[in-house]
Amino acid sequence: MLEEIRSQFPALSARVYGKPLVYLDNAATAQRPLSVTESWMQLTQEKNANIHRAVHYLAGVATEAYEDTREQVRRFLNADSREEIIFTSGATAAVNLVAFSFGEAFVHEGDEVVVSVAEHHSNLVPWQMLCERKKATLKVLDIDENGVLCCETLEKQLSERTKIVAISHISNVLGLVNPVRELVSVCHRHGVPVLVDGAQGVVHETVDVQALDCDFYVFSGHKIYAATGTGVLYGKKQWLEAVPPYMSGGEMIGTVSFEKTTFAPLPQKFEAGTQNFNAVPTLSPALDFARACREDSAVQREQSAILSYVYEKLAADPRITLYGTSRETKIPLFSFSVDGAHHEDLALILDKMGVAVRSGQMCAEPLMNRLGVTGLLRASFAPYNTLEEAEYFIKCLDKAINMLV
Amino acid sequence: MTLEEKKQQVIEDFSLYDEWLDKYEYLIELGKSLAPFPEGKKTEDRLIKGCQSRVWLDSELRDGRLYFSADSDAIITKGIISLLIDVYSGRTPEEIAADDFGFVADIGLKENLSPTRANGLVSMIETIKNVAENGR
Numbered sequence: 267m268l269e270e271i272r273s274q275f276p277a278l279s280a281r282v283y284g285k286p287l288v289y290l291d292n293a294a295t296a297q298r299p300l301s302v303t304e305s306w307m308q309l310t311q312e313k314n315a316n317i318h319r320a321v322h323y324l325a326g327v328a329t330e331a332y333e334d335t336r337e338q339v340r341r342f343l344n345a346d347s348r349e350e351i352i353f354t355s356g357a358t359a360a361v362n363l364v365a366f367s368f369g370e371a372f373v374h375e376g377d378e379v380v381v382s383v384a385e386h387h388s389n390l391v392p393w394q395m396l397c398e399r400k401k402a403t404l405k406v407l408d409i410d411e412n413g414v415l416c417c418e419t420l421e422k423q424l425s426e427r428t429k430i431v432a433i434s435h436i437s438n439v440l441g442l443v444n445p446v447r448e449l450v451s452v453c454h455r456h457g458v459p460v461l462v463d464g465a466q467g468v469v470h471e472t473v474d475v476q477a478l479d480c481d482f483y484v485f486s487g488h489k490i491y492a493a494t495g496t497g498v499l500y501g502k503k504q505w506l507e508a509v510p511p512y513m514s515g516g517e518m519i520g521t522v523s524f525e526k527t528t529f530a531p532l533p534q535k536f537e538a539g540t541q542n543f544n545a546v547p548t549l550s551p552a553l554d555f556a557r558a559c560r561e562d563s564a565v566q567r568e569q570s571a572i573l574s575y576v577y578e579k580l581a582a583d584p585r586i587t588l589y590g591t592s593r594e595t596k597i598p599l600f601s602f603s604v605d606g607a608h609h610e611d612l613a614l615i616l617d618k619m620g621v622a623v624r625s626g627q628m629c630a631e632p633l634m635n636r637l638g639v640t641g642l643l644r645a646s647f648a649p650y651n652t653l654e655e656a657e658y659f660i661k662c663l664d665k666a667i668n669m670l671v
Numbered sequence: 672m673t674l675e676e677k678k679q680q681v682i683e684d685f686s687l688y689d690e691w692l693d694k695y696e697y698l699i700e701l702g703k704s705l706a707p708f709p710e711g712k713k714t715e716d717r718l719i720k721g722c723q724s725r726v727w728l729d730s731e732l733r734d735g736r737l738y739f740s741a742d743s744d745a746i747i748t749k750g751i752i753s754l755l756i757d758v759y760s761g762r763t764p765e766e767i768a769a770d771d772f773g774f775v776a777d778i779g780l781k782e783n784l785s786p787t788r789a790n791g792l793v794s795m796i797e798t799i800k801n802v803a804e805n806g807r
Contacts, residue, residue, distance in 0.1 A: 283691065607746075608724060608744055608745035608746060610723055610724045610745045610747075610748070611699075611745050611746050611747045611748075614695070614747055615692065615695060615747075618691050618692050618695065619692070626723060640725075640744065669692075669695070669696060669699060670699060670746055
């Protein structure tokens, strides 16, 4: 079964330095199945026309592909309406949109914005810039000793001046599923809306934005097998209607005159300029693939075998410190340090063995400082990875450590 | 040993190893045997910019010749800088400034590093050249 899935990913049969590629950098970007690359090519070759405005046939085909995808994303997230699904260039662009538009409407001097210490720079710097612009204060929510975000700690950070809380569903470093539903409910008790960075979360968890009750949820297409340059912002209609547009021009207007411009209704209000219409519809086969993996018991068994095996090997090794150790909320994403061996050296040696892992700060410098490290090594698995690959990774890691220490 | 002879020796040492993993092992050994670098010298101004790991380089001009010392928190990078300073320490600034550092390409070092690491190597070479040009 897994063989069948792997055969849909040409990248997985690549050889590097004469060895089979073992791709364990999925948290940075996932590989793409043929269904996505073929759709991408078809969109470019056969369905290329600018969407929405023109009356000709091809424009209709392109518009349909684009808008059908919006409906598919809506269903994937279980959003209430298509107006709540905004296409962006990625999670970063989506966070920037909210930080700007929400910030313009609701954040003023002396107000507070809360982010967690474990955020990716993309869910941190836009808020920091907002606070600088508005003379507001950025407050930091800490993690506990296992890397978990706690409701009690969050409640202490909230005040009457808190305007929004931005947290990740799953940290790209810690690989733990945060209790988003509970965290959101704490915030809502205080009347504070929540943005959830789902860049990793949407890949590993079934997301129901209505059940989570979050106010905004963002993710990138390329991490969930779709084309690069695609992304999604989900926002509750009430918020998206209440805040001003982020960028202007193109499709997002109602009427334009030199005296006054009115804006298009949702979702076009937030989709200024020419949209990435050759790429956005690749989200359809990509999300189909993600859903199929979730419903495939063989894939799920392999994933949980990988999780148990790698977790136990890393946690039991006295040379290794694993970060994000809450076992029951762990996903197969492992960041760790090795005593006496630099993460960059390890990554370089693993690379020569055909194993692609990430080393460094992983766009989370404040978290690295919080953990007291200059960087970490990260292995992140996808549904197309096998237990055999996990075993090879552990064997190579051991060899690399022995070379260095 | 002249600069040319020294470079030739490095090229020969490297050619003993076919596999890049073995070459890394060799660089690791070089890194481990590099003379200790005083903690007090690990200052911001001695950091080579453009490297992903931290690399410090210090130089001293004695009797018209440049002597380098260095350190890094990553051992392979330390091996690489160790190789460079082993070749260029004790040379005159004129000799270093006039050199094309071509032996680095001859041993395939730059090509076999990841782009970020290769940029680091370029930065190391640039820094050594700058020191030599300012020392003339």
